Amino acid sequence: MRHVFSVLRSLTVTTLNPKIISFFSPSASRTMATQGRTYNDAIDALNSLQTPFAQIEARRKAGIRPDATSLREMRGYLARIGYSSSDLDQLNIIHVAGTKGKGSTCAFVDSILRQHRLREKIPRKIGLFTSPHLIAVRERIRIDSAPISENLFARYFFEVWDRLETNSATAAEQVEPGTKPIYARYLTLLSYHVFLSEGVDAAVYETGIGGEFDATNVVDRPVASGISTLGIDHVFVLGDTVDKIAWHKAGIMKPGSPAFTIEQVPAAAAVLRERAAEKGVDLRVLEVDPRLENVRIRPDAVFQKKNATLAVALAEAALSKLDPAFSVDRSKPLPKEFVDGLEQVVWRGRCEVKQEEGVTWHVDGAHTVDSLKMAARWFVDEAAGNKGPKVLIFNQQGRSEAVDFLDGLCNTVKKGDPAGKGFEHVIFCTNVTYAETGYKRDFVNHQHNPKDIQNMTAQRVFAEKWTALDPSAKVHVIPSIEEAINTARSLAEGLGEGQKVQALITGSLHLVGGALGILEQADAL
Ligand SMILES: Nc1ncnc2c1ncn2[C@@H]1O[C@H](COP(=O)(O)OP(=O)(O)OP(=O)(O)O)[C@@H](O)[C@H]1O
Numbered sequence: 397m398r399h400v401f402s403v404l405r406s407l408t409v410t411t412l413n414p415k416i417i418s419f420f421s422p423s424a425s426r427t428m429a430t431q432g433r434t435y436n437d438a439i440d441a442l443n444s445l446q447t448p449f450a451q452i453e454a455r456r457k458a459g460i461r462p463d464a465t466s467l468r469e470m471r472g473y474l475a476r477i478g479y480s481s482s483d484l485d486q487l488n489i490i491h492v493a494g495t496k497g498k499g500s501t502c503a504f505v506d507s508i509l510r511q512h513r514l515r516e517k518i519p520r521k522i523g524l525f526t527s528p529h530l531i532a533v534r535e536r537i538r539i540d541s542a543p544i545s546e547n548l549f550a551r552y553f554f555e556v557w558d559r560l561e562t563n564s565a566t567a568a569e570q571v572e573p574g575t576k577p578i579y580a581r582y583l584t585l586l587s588y589h590v591f592l593s594e595g596v597d598a599a600v601y602e603t604g605i606g607g608e609f610d611a612t613n614v615v616d617r618p619v620a621s622g623i624s625t626l627g628i629d630h631v632f633v634l635g636d637t638v639d640k641i642a643w644h645k646a647g648i649m650k651p652g653s654p655a656f657t658i659e660q661v662p663a664a665a666a667v668l669r670e671r672a673a674e675k676g677v678d679l680r681v682l683e684v685d686p687r688l689e690n691v692r693i694r695p696d697a698v699f700q701k702k703n704a705t706l707a708v709a710l711a712e713a714a715l716s717k718l719d720p721a722f723s724v725d726r727s728k729p730l731p732k733e734f735v736d737g738l739e740q741v742v743w744r745g746r747c748e749v750k751q752e753e754g755v756t757w758h759v760d761g762a763h764t765v766d767s768l769k770m771a772a773r774w775f776v777d778e779a780a781g782n783k784g785p786k787v788l789i790f791n792q793q794g795r796s797e798a799v800d801f802l803d804g805l806c807n808t809v810k811k812g813d814p815a816g817k818g819f820e821h822v823i824f825c826t827n828v829t830y831a832e833t834g835y836k837r838d839f840v841n842h843q844h845n846p847k848d849i850q851n852m853t854a855q856r857v858f859a860e861k862w863t864a865l866d867p868s869a870k871v872h873v874i875p876s877i878e879e880a881i882n883t884a885r886s887l888a889e890g891l892g893e894g895q896k897v898q899a900l901i902t903g904s905l906h907l908v909g910g911a912l913g914i915l916e917q918a919d920a921l
């Protein structure tokens with residue numbers, strides 16, 4: 397491939413700072429700090445539960461996919477820390493699966509419930525469990541919309557840790573004594589412990605991957621289930637067609653609980669219908685809610701109105717159960733707390749615009765083919781009328797199919813420009829946060845091949861692809877998020893009066909979280 401790069405006139409490659417190489421060494425970063433009990437110790441201990449890259453590869457090669465074992469294991473761990481599935485009923489869980497829009501839908505539901513609570517004191521406490529995190533791990537577990545504090549996180553984290561180590565196994569358990577669940581499952585387990593200990597009485601849960609075998613699927617009696625937009629993602633785990641993927645997501649529907657979805661592609665819709673019929677679940681397929689017409693949903697895009705539609709239905713189902721004074725009347729406008737909840741929601745890193753001298757940053761964590769097209773369209777609309785050069789900062793790590801994300805991104809931006817001009821500069825960086833110090837602790841990731849990051853392998857493939865898609869673009873390959881941002885900033889030098897760089901940062905939430913931390917010079921939390 398080297399010869400290809402030697403002919404790429406406009407390609408710039410910056411080399412990786414040798415100082416950060418130690419961050420990629422498993423032995424350096426996988427130190428367990430269970431003696432200490434601080435938040436940082438908790439994050440180190442949590443990071444030790446990540447499945448290492450080599451193991452993921454081995455499983456992939458052997459074709460091992462998640463199955464019902466993962467749920468038996470979760471129930472075992474739940475028992476080990478002192479709870480049964482029926483204890484989770486106290487949480488009145490609103491469960492959301494989907495390929496895209498899960499987090500946004502959950503944030504809408506949380507925000508509506510929060511407004512209702514402010515007025516009516518019901519629910520008493522609201523839990524929100526989402527993934528992945530943007531800035532810090534503790535963001536995944538929120539109470540009354542705020543990430544739990546570092547102290548609370550550390551305290552509950554080690555309570556779970558100790559219970560797993562010391563509590564004796566019961567005969568019914570499917571887990572080996574002394575073992576611990578992997579990263580995402582541990583966080584799910586922790587969320588149950590936090591919410592039950594803190595007296596949460598309504599909890600919104602986003603699934604991690606899929607639904608049927610997801611760690612969050614130990615709930616038997618959710619208040620309601622919602623399935624957001626289905627598409628293609630996590631192909632290895634869930635299957636390579638939308639009907640196979642829909643089968644997994646449909647696994648969160650439970651007999652006795654209402655289920656909702658929005659309009660889906662036909663193959664997905666058919667599977668959802670079949671699975672609902674099998675389970676005897678009343679699945680309602682929602683058109684965009686006409687009551688949203690005068691509600692300022694941001695961004696003002698169909699996909700977001702679908703998320704909001706789903707959220708309204710889920711919040712209505714939850715409040716109908718929790719608040720005896722609440723009733724739904726679809727012939728009337730939405731109640732004020734619903735409108736306020738939808739309009740005031742904060743869901744960072746999604747369609748966010750930040751201004752600084754010389755650069756307008758457009759930040760969106762899209763990371764599938766479809767959602768990247770949405771993000772590109774949103775960027776085009778936002779940047780319309782601004783004369784400055786368009787710049788893309790993109791990262792994806794560890795997914796070979798990510799190279800196919802680029803076509804839609806490139807073409808959507810070109811098509812959206814009256815002169816057919818695409819991005820002038822395209823910067824591909826790794827997911828390493830800082831040039832000098834490497835990863836922020838909350839972003840340490842053992843699941844990628846360290847060599848690929850060191851050699852910027854994926855970034856070089858992206859660069860090659862982009863040069864083929866748009867030979868006029870200047871393509872840069874850069875080792876860290878920080879340096880990518882500085883490169884975009886440097887492009888503002890010497891711009892004409894009134895011009896600003898129009899930058900789009902997208903491709904992964906990891907990139908977006910790191911970028912927001914850098915742009916705000918502190919934890920954006
Ligand atoms: N309904 C949707 N259809 C398509 N794209 C969407 C939809 N909702 C959100 N997006 C896009 O996907 C990005 C991620 O949104 P969100 O966090 O809600 O999704 P998610 O399902 O939680 O994703 P993840 O797989 O990262 O957990 C958004 O920034 C937006 O660009």
Ligand SMILES: [Mg+2]
Pocket residue numbers: 495629
């Ligand atoms: Mg996902």
Ligand SMILES: [Mg+2]
Pocket residue numbers: 498499526527528602
């Ligand atoms: Mg999410």
